[in-house]
Amino acid sequence: MKLTKDTDRDCAQAWEAMPWVLQDSAPPEQSAWLTEHLARCEACREEFAQQSQLRLALALPTDIDLDPEVGLKRLMGRIDATQVEETQTHARTGTWFTRALVAAVLVQALGIGVLGIKLWSEGDAQSYRTLSQPTPAAMPGAIHVVPDAGMKLADWNTLLHSLQLQVVGGPNDVGAYTVVPAHAAGTSDTLQQLRSTHGIRLAEPATTSP
Amino acid sequence: MKDADIDADETDRLLLQRMASGDRAALAVLYRSYHGRLCRFLSRLTRRADLIEEVINDCFWIVWQKAATFKGESRVSTWIIGIAYRCGLKALRQRGDEPVDDENLPEDRTPAHDPGEDRELRDWLSKGMERLSADQRVVVELVYGVGHTLDDVAAIMQCPVGTIKARLFHARVKLRNVLPALAGDQLTQKESVP
Numbered sequence: 029m030k031l032t033k034d035t036d037r038d039c040a041q042a043w044e045a046m047p048w049v050l051q052d053s054a055p056p057e058q059s060a061w062l063t064e065h066l067a068r069c070e071a072c073r074e075e076f077a078q079q080s081q082l083r084l085a086l087a088l089p090t091d092i093d094l095d096p097e098v099g100l101k102r103l104m105g106r107i108d109a110t111q112v113e114e115t116q117t118h119a120r121t122g123t124w125f126t127r128a129l130v131a132a133v134l135v136q137a138l139g140i141g142v143l144g145i146k147l148w149s150e151g152d153a154q155s156y157r158t159l160s161q162p163t164p165a166a167m168p169g170a171i172h173v174v175p176d177a178g179m180k181l182a183d184w185n186t187l188l189h190s191l192q193l194q195v196v197g198g199p200n201d202v203g204a205y206t207v208v209p210a211h212a213a214g215t216s217d218t219l220q221q222l223r224s225t226h227g228i229r230l231a232e233p234a235t236t237s238p
Numbered sequence: 239m240k241d242a243d244i245d246a247d248e249t250d251r252l253l254l255q256r257m258a259s260g261d262r263a264a265l266a267v268l269y270r271s272y273h274g275r276l277c278r279f280l281s282r283l284t285r286r287a288d289l290i291e292e293v294i295n296d297c298f299w300i301v302w303q304k305a306a307t308f309k310g311e312s313r314v315s316t317w318i319i320g321i322a323y324r325c326g327l328k329a330l331r332q333r334g335d336e337p338v339d340d341e342n343l344p345e346d347r348t349p350a351h352d353p354g355e356d357r358e359l360r361d362w363l364s365k366g367m368e369r370l371s372a373d374q375r376v377v378v379e380l381v382y383g384v385g386h387t388l389d390d391v392a393a394i395m396q397c398p399v400g401t402i403k404a405r406l407f408h409a410r411v412k413l414r415n416v417l418p419a420l421a422g423d424q425l426t427q428k429e430s431v432p
Contacts, residue, residue: 043410047381047382047406048387050382051381051382051385053385053387075414078413078414078417079382079410081359081362081417082363082366082378082382082413082417083382083383084359085359085360085362085363086278086363086378086379086382086383087383088356088359088360088363089274089278090274090277090278090281091281091360092277092281092285092287092290093287094273094277094287094290094291094294096269096270096273096274098291099269099273099291099294099295100266100269100270100273102291102295103265103269103295103298103299103302104262104266106295106299107262107299107302
């Protein structure tokens with residue numbers, strides 16, 4: 029920096045203060061001090077005059093001639109175009125979503141319909157019955173049998189197999205099974221055989237039970 | 239900050255609030271109010287009128303979209319000029335242009351109604367500014383032309399205050415060495431010295 033006359037501390041301080049005094053943003057005391065300094069310092073006066081000139085020149089309107097109304101119109105057009113685009117995008121997204129929703133509902137309705145038809149066609153006929161379900165009306169030749177608690181499963185199975193009996197119900201609350209003969213053999217004989225078998229506590233015809 | 243600046247900033251803030259709710263009339267008022275300032279400021283970066291208009295529109299496009307997010311941590315003018323500065327640098331980068339020098343300003347670019355004295359002053363400034371770097375020109379414009387503080391300029395250019403202070407100092411030294419000679423040739427010192 030070529031500041032031959034500005035080596036003085038006051039001149040350096042004046043140099044610092046000039047832009048802000050020119051801006052009118054310096055504190056009043058700083059402005060007053062600078063005014064005093066300029067009165068007795070020719071170099072700083074010249075510098076300040078040049079700074080004032082610079083500020084004056086920079087305050088001139090630009091030499092580039094642009095019509096703000098043209099630019100503003102273009103900006104509004106840009107905003108309009110963006111809003112239209114956003115609306116269209118939103119509409120497209122909405123249409124797609126609605127269509128997907130309708131398709132999903134239709135598929136669901138179709139599925140429910142098919143399931144309904146299938147269930148209706150099967151009717152009440154059941155090809156099975158669980159043992160926990162209530163015992164159906166006593167079948168012809170059905171016998172209630174209560175095996176001893178200590179009877180082994182293998183012995184029970186052997187007995188059923190030998191007498192050709194099939195379990196159709198039970199055990200109920202008292203541990204009774206309902207069995208029916210596989211063939212229409214005499215129920216009374218089967219009853220006698222059951223009663224005489226070791227490990228069978230009770231054997232009674234189901235039809236005679238209270 | 240001067241009372242006039244406080245009032246202007248308050249007005250700008252109200253306009254921004256209205257813009258945040260989609261008020262285009264407020265946008266138009268703010269646009270017209272800043273157009274001249276931005277035009278002059280951006281002319282320190284480029285001499286291309288089409289580019290300046292584009293940058294001003296990009297700037298106000300962002301202002302329109304971000305009006306609701308303005309936190310009020312700075313003056314509105316600092317915020318807007320900062321956006322314009324960054325848009326200007328981006329536009330120049332995208333075109334592979336460097337900020338232009340002010341040399342050889344064509345005659346037809348000066349308005350026909352320009353009075354002789356203003357024209358001389360403008361030429362004097364132009365020749366002085368061409369000796370500065372683009373960053374120095376921007377700092378000089380913001381401090382002397384727009385009237386921003388060092389803190390404002392630092393916020394606009396997103397630099398430390400020390401950097402801005404250094405740019406201003408070097409710009410002033412260059413101008414100090416160059417301008418008097420130019421003034422001797424072209425400009426008669428008519429102003430009284432305080």
